[in-house]
Amino acid sequence: MKKFTWVQPDNIDEAQRQINAVTATIATGKTIQGAAVIKAGGVDLLDLMKENIIAPAKIVSINALPGLGKIGFDEKSGLRIGALVKLSDLEENAEIKKHYAALHESVSHAATPQIRNMATLGGNLAQRPRCWYFRSEDHKCLKKGGTKCFAQEGQNQIHGIFNTEICPCVHSSSVSTALVAFGAQVEITGAKGKLRNVPLAEFFVSPQVDVTRENILERGEIITALTVPAPPKGQKSWYIKQAAKESYDWALADAAVVAQMSGDTIKDVKIVLGAAAPTPYRATAAEQLLRGQKVSEKLAVQVGTAAVEGATPLAHNAYKVPMFKAIVKECVLNLV
Amino acid sequence: MSEIKSTGTSQNKTTSPAPPQKREVTLHINGKNTTLSLAPWTTLLDALRQYLGMTGTKKGCDHGQCGACTVLIDGKHINSCLSLAVMQQNKEITTIEGLADGEDLHPVQAAFIKHDAFQCGYCTAGQICSTVGMLNMKKGNSPAEIRDLMSGNICRCGAYANIFAVVEEVKEN
Numbered sequence: 046m047k048k049f050t051w052v053q054p055d056n057i058d059e060a061q062r063q064i065n066a067v068t069a070t071i072a073t074g075k076t077i078q079g080a081a082v083i084k085a086g087g088v089d090l091l092d093l094m095k096e097n098i099i100a101p102a103k104i105v106s107i108n109a110l111p112g113l114g115k116i117g118f119d120e121k122s123g124l125r126i127g128a129l130v131k132l133s134d135l136e137e138n139a140e141i142k143k144h145y146a147a148l149h150e151s152v153s154h155a156a157t158p159q160i161r162n163m164a165t166l167g168g169n170l171a172q173r174p175r176c177w178y179f180r181s182e183d184h185k186c187l188k189k190g191g192t193k194c195f196a197q198e199g200q201n202q203i204h205g206i207f208n209t210e211i212c213p214c215v216h217s218s219s220v221s222t223a224l225v226a227f228g229a230q231v232e233i234t235g236a237k238g239k240l241r242n243v244p245l246a247e248f249f250v251s252p253q254v255d256v257t258r259e260n261i262l263e264r265g266e267i268i269t270a271l272t273v274p275a276p277p278k279g280q281k282s283w284y285i286k287q288a289a290k291e292s293y294d295w296a297l298a299d300a301a302v303v304a305q306m307s308g309d310t311i312k313d314v315k316i317v318l319g320a321a322a323p324t325p326y327r328a329t330a331a332e333q334l335l336r337g338q339k340v341s342e343k344l345a346v347q348v349g350t351a352a353v354e355g356a357t358p359l360a361h362n363a364y365k366v367p368m369f370k371a372i373v374k375e376c377v378l379n380l381v
Numbered sequence: 382m383s384e385i386k387s388t389g390t391s392q393n394k395t396t397s398p399a400p401p402q403k404r405e406v407t408l409h410i411n412g413k414n415t416t417l418s419l420a421p422w423t424t425l426l427d428a429l430r431q432y433l434g435m436t437g438t439k440k441g442c443d444h445g446q447c448g449a450c451t452v453l454i455d456g457k458h459i460n461s462c463l464s465l466a467v468m469q470q471n472k473e474i475t476t477i478e479g480l481a482d483g484e485d486l487h488p489v490q491a492a493f494i495k496h497d498a499f500q501c502g503y504c505t506a507g508q509i510c511s512t513v514g515m516l517n518m519k520k521g522n523s524p525a526e527i528r529d530l531m532s533g534n535i536c537r538c539g540a541y542a543n544i545f546a547v548v549e550e551v552k553e554n
Contacts, residue, residue: 046422047422048420048422049421049422050421051421051465051467087463087464087465087468088445088463091424091463091464091465092444092445092463095443095444104421106468108468133457133518137518156533157445157448157532157533158458158511158514158515158518158530158533159445159448159451159458159459159460159511159514159533160445160459160460160463160533162454162457162458162459162514163459163460163463163464290532291528291529291532292528292529292532293532293533
């Protein structure tokens with residue numbers, strides 16, 4: 046790790062005064078005088094610094110900012126999760142387990158217990174991709190301001206099967222897979238306390254918009270909370286993550302299905318695939334097949350097939366196609 | 382607000398800031414307060430091993446992937462390699478050295494010996510701290526859950542079967 050200064054402001058205005066860069070910008074090699082970046086849990090940030098992907102001059106810890114560490118739930122207004130809530134606290138929350146099963150499942154299978162005790166929700170959403178070329182100091186890829194994507198012709202086992210043309214990196218927040226399916230919103234606080242609420246699905250940025258970053262956060266903006274709508278009557282959800290190892294591994298494929306049921310008939314549904322594309326991927330054709338239908342094994346298989354319609358796998362990751370089919374099918378069958 | 386003031390000179394004053402100064406960091410480790418003069422980039426792991434000579438906590442991968450550096454912060458297990466020492470002030474840090482009560486081993490330590498749950502021993506401190514963290518969370522209620530919750534600690538000697546036996550026994554007691 047390169048040297049840096051460390052500050053821990055106790056109010057958000059001061060934090061914003063100190064922060065002058067986002068990690069995405071400094072990872073491209075652009076020089077920012079005294080680059081100062083946000084740190085919450087610090088898990089991904091310190092890893093990037095140890096790998097020499099970024100070397101900020103200053104780290105602004107937001108851990109002392111008040112009011113960001115709480116989870117609140119109300120059956121009418123829904124769920125509000127402070128940005129500094131640890132993944133392990135989400136995992137333990139009884140209301141999340143009861144009303145948002147897919148979210149509970151996704152959090153419980155993220156990383157390891159040690160990391161879940163350190164990692165915050167805000168940091169999980171803002172983490173950088175796990176592409177091995179991006180994480181290698183020796184590869185000046187598109188994401189780091191270079192001119193070449195090494196994954197296109199190189200080792201692309203862990204990469205995406207949709208929207209792969211520019212940079213096939215997949216977003217590594219598996220918690221987002223579930224959150225997008227629940228229609229979550231991100232609360233972002235900008236300068237002078239200016240708030241903006243953005244659907245999580247629109248928080249993520251595709252490579253077509255800007256290949257060097259994965260989210261819309263601008264300099265000085267801080268994720269302060271995440272809100273999830275109140276569970277409508279008859280809401281059922283499930284999430285499955287498939288990785289090379291049973292636990293402690295990044296998802297090769299994950300899927301969340303959130304449905305509004307009336308008996309065993311599906312009134313409305315969202316299906317989201319993670320580790321499939323640069324941003325969480327809505328399988329809208331598959332959703333359409335389910336609306337107004339009763340869940341059956343045959344239909345679940347068709348939904349799984351529809352979920353991967355239009356996939357463009359790379360040389361080494363066509364195995365993900367049947368994997369997604371299987372986990373989407375299992376998620377659908379889990380609703381009843 | 383606490384800030385580490387920058388002093389000294391840098392090689393290139395136009396593009397990089399001056400190297401930051403060390404600062405006093407007070408850590409509450411195993412029931413005792415210790416004040417060290419540390420640079421902000423010192424991880425908790427390096428503070429323990431290099432500055433305090435507490436070498437029970439091990440450095441494996443230094444990237445949060447192996448679990449050898451696991452310690453407890455306010456009773457919860459974390460990777461000390463991914464944590465800066467300066468972040469852990471005003472918290473209760475427990476390392477492998479702090480688990481025994483005098484000459485009496487912690488029940489998890491005793492169970493590791495009883496079940497011969499190690500070979501080279503390099504991962505053991507981390508495995509024990511993870512087990513204690515899991516007990517603190519009152520989790521590990523099924524064999525699958527134990528395996529899942531212990532998955533953040535890698536043992537390259539492959540003593541997993543015996544480690545599993547330890548966790549099952551201490552869960553029962």
